[in-house]
Amino acid sequence: MRRAAHLTRRRLAATLAVLGLGLALSVVGATLVGPAPASLARALAPGGAAGPDGIIIFRTRLPRVLLGAVVGASLATAGTALQGVLRNPLACPHVLGISGGAALAGVLAILAGASVASLAIPAAAFGGALGALALVWFGARAGGRTTPHAILLVGVVFNTFAAAMIMLVEALATYTQVRGVLFWIMGSLSTQSYGLVAAVAALALAGLGWLVRHAHDVNLLGVGDEDAYELGVDVEAVRRAVFVAASILVAAAVSVSGMIGFVGLIVPHLLRLLLGPDHRLLLPASFVGGATFLVWCDALARTALGAAEVPVGVVTALAGAPFFLVLLRRSLRRAAA
Amino acid sequence: MTARLVAGGVTFGWGARLVLRDVALALAPGELVGVIGPNGSGKTTLVRLLAGVLRPAAGTVRLDGRPLAAWPRRELARRIAVVSQDPTVTFPFTALETVLMGRAPHLPALAFPRAADLARARAAMARVDVADLEARPLDRLSGGERQRVFLARALAQEPAVLLLDEPTTHLDLRHQAGIYDVVADLCRREGVASLSVLHDLNLAAMYCDRLVLLAGGRIAAEGPPAAVLERARLAAAYGADVHVGVNDLTGGPLVLPRPRPG
Numbered sequence: 245m246r247r248a249a250h251l252t253r254r255r256l257a258a259t260l261a262v263l264g265l266g267l268a269l270s271v272v273g274a275t276l277v278g279p280a281p282a283s284l285a286r287a288l289a290p291g292g293a294a295g296p297d298g299i300i301i302f303r304t305r306l307p308r309v310l311l312g313a314v315v316g317a318s319l320a321t322a323g324t325a326l327q328g329v330l331r332n333p334l335a336c337p338h339v340l341g342i343s344g345g346a347a348l349a350g351v352l353a354i355l356a357g358a359s360v361a362s363l364a365i366p367a368a369a370f371g372g373a374l375g376a377l378a379l380v381w382f383g384a385r386a387g388g389r390t391t392p393h394a395i396l397l398v399g400v401v402f403n404t405f406a407a408a409m410i411m412l413v414e415a416l417a418t419y420t421q422v423r424g425v426l427f428w429i430m431g432s433l434s435t436q437s438y439g440l441v442a443a444v445a446a447l448a449l450a451g452l453g454w455l456v457r458h459a460h461d462v463n464l465l466g467v468g469d470e471d472a473y474e475l476g477v478d479v480e481a482v483r484r485a486v487f488v489a490a491s492i493l494v495a496a497a498v499s500v501s502g503m504i505g506f507v508g509l510i511v512p513h514l515l516r517l518l519l520g521p522d523h524r525l526l527l528p529a530s531f532v533g534g535a536t537f538l539v540w541c542d543a544l545a546r547t548a549l550g551a552a553e554v555p556v557g558v559v560t561a562l563a564g565a566p567f568f569l570v571l572l573r574r575s576l577r578r579a580a581a
Numbered sequence: 582m583t584a585r586l587v588a589g590g591v592t593f594g595w596g597a598r599l600v601l602r603d604v605a606l607a608l609a610p611g612e613l614v615g616v617i618g619p620n621g622s623g624k625t626t627l628v629r630l631l632a633g634v635l636r637p638a639a640g641t642v643r644l645d646g647r648p649l650a651a652w653p654r655r656e657l658a659r660r661i662a663v664v665s666q667d668p669t670v671t672f673p674f675t676a677l678e679t680v681l682m683g684r685a686p687h688l689p690a691l692a693f694p695r696a697a698d699l700a701r702a703r704a705a706m707a708r709v710d711v712a713d714l715e716a717r718p719l720d721r722l723s724g725g726e727r728q729r730v731f732l733a734r735a736l737a738q739e740p741a742v743l744l745l746d747e748p749t750t751h752l753d754l755r756h757q758a759g760i761y762d763v764v765a766d767l768c769r770r771e772g773v774a775s776l777s778v779l780h781d782l783n784l785a786a787m788y789c790d791r792l793v794l795l796a797g798g799r800i801a802a803e804g805p806p807a808a809v810l811e812r813a814r815l816a817a818a819y820g821a822d823v824h825v826g827v828n829d830l831t832g833g834p835l836v837l838p839r840p841r842p843g
Contacts, residue, residue: 248716249675249676249677249678249715249716250675250677250678250681250694250699251678251693252693253693328672331669331671456691457690457691458690459691460685460690460691460692461690463672463674463678463682464682464685466669466671466672466674467668467669467670467671467674467679467682468665468668468669470629470634470665471663471665471668471669473633473634473654474632474634474658474661474662474663475658475682475683475685475686475738476654476655476657476658476659476685476686477654477685478654516672520673520674520675521672521673521674522674522678524691524693
């Protein structure tokens with residue numbers, strides 16, 4: 245793909261405007277589809293909000309669509325930031341142990357008797373993610389310094405450990421408990437309150453802001469720690485800030501939606517192929533693009549099998565993988581030509 | 582002229598193994614100093630110490646009288662630029678984007694370039710003959726083109742001190758000389774203090790005002806090229822017999838390896 249020789253504010257604003265418009269239309273569009281018929285006109289008519297159409301659209305679908313948007317935005321933005329700062333295209337929220345920590349804590353909360361609808365599970369998962377973040381960061385640190393390599397290794401090891409712990413816990417749990425755990429881990433956006441959506445959105449926006457502030461430093465880290473240092477970047481401080489901000493995004497997303505895979509891996513890649521590698525554009529674009537992607541995947545999850553619901557994590561992987569492969573093949577062929 | 586970058590008593594090692602011992606060096610505005618020496622003699626380590634990337638175990642490196650560690654990172658990046666041997670390329674930034682990164686220490690956090698920054702970046706690219714590669718992603722450039730793009734980035738940084746670590750390894754004959762023409766010009770006309778590691782002793786003799794010969798982590802000789810490039814000295818440092826003749830072009834020394842008979 246041909247692109248301009250450098251990023252200008254105008255191209256940044258224009259690209260984000262287009263993506264933003266796409267997201268707005270997606271939110272409206274996805275709210276209108278679902279297994280049960282509902283009319284927006286009737287829902288918006290005087291008194292309609294309390295009628296069946298209003299309840300389906302405003303109580304069931306819209307909070308779910310909005311939650312999907314916020315979770316997709318968080319996962320994709322975190323993925324972009326982690327890939328950039330670790331200089332590794334395979335980095336994603338789920339290989340770094342952050343979501344493993346969240347899942348383990350969430351599972352323990354379920355087994356401790358927390359009901360699936362209670363706030364105890366998201367709270368535990370959020371805490372678990374932050375615990376994992378601290379473990380991975382300090383585990384990878386030596387002599388006051390970290391390397392991308394060490395962070396990735398420790399993250400992968402911790403994630404495997406967390407997965408094994410979850411299996412151990414499942415082996416010891418009752419059948420009903422295991423079903424609850426499985427369902428939660430597979431990832432779901434099923435109905436949440438507007439309050440919870442707003443809380444996650446606030447965290448996500450704060451995380452995005454924090455990351456964007458460091459976007460150009462992340463660009464400079466892409467040419468190596470030493471070159472970045474020589475260009476005036478405080479390498480350790482930037483890596484720490486980005487790692488913490490990305491982890492908070494992941495923690496917020498995983499704590500309310502379980503382990504929705506693939507969004508944090510393929511949306512960053514897709515956008516990098518389309519828009520180029522500049523993180524000043526890529527980070528906000530991932531936020532909006534990740535939101536749009538998950539909103540549509542969830543719409544598909546809700547409608548593909550009629551009344552039965554497909555776990556949204558299954559849809560993200562099934563829809564994402566082939567699409568991603570096609571795109572990757574195209575860019576590989578271009579590079580080989 | 583007073584030196585800008587001064588290393589005094591600099592010692593550095595990895596664990597117990599010392600790479601550099603008691604190195605003293607001063608770099609004045611307008612001069613081009615060449616660092617030569619066999620593989621593993623500590624040349625790259627010296628550049629990294631002078632750039633502030635590594636901290637000496639003993640001794641100090643000072644810029645304008647102030648230890649490097651006491652300078653804020655960005656302030657230092659406005660004054661010292663480094664061209665390293667083989668820069669990492671993870672993401673396919675374009676050549677122009679890469680050169681614009683040299684403006685980062687002069688710009689606020691998000692580093693959107695102003696018209697003047699773009700002009701500087703483009704001038705730097707023209708100077709090292711990569712102006713026509715502007716929109717080309719780094720992963721679509723040859724090793725030599727990439728090396729010149731990274732030199733352009735250092736020029737765009739507008740440093741007072743320029744450190745180069747074998748900047749011509751991937752370059753053809755024309756561009757080897759071209760790079761040092763640019764660096765020499767930068768020293769003479771803009772008073773940049775420059776230090777370059779070189780493998781090619783003849784390029785070193787032609788372009789450098791002064792040479793530093795490193796051997797076994799110590800300065801074995803320092804002075805004008807004709808004084809340092811002496812047969813016995815080179816033989817001792819490199820452990821190889823050489824022929825030192827006269828370069829017809831410059832009247833300076835010409836060093837050739839001497840094949841072993843038989």
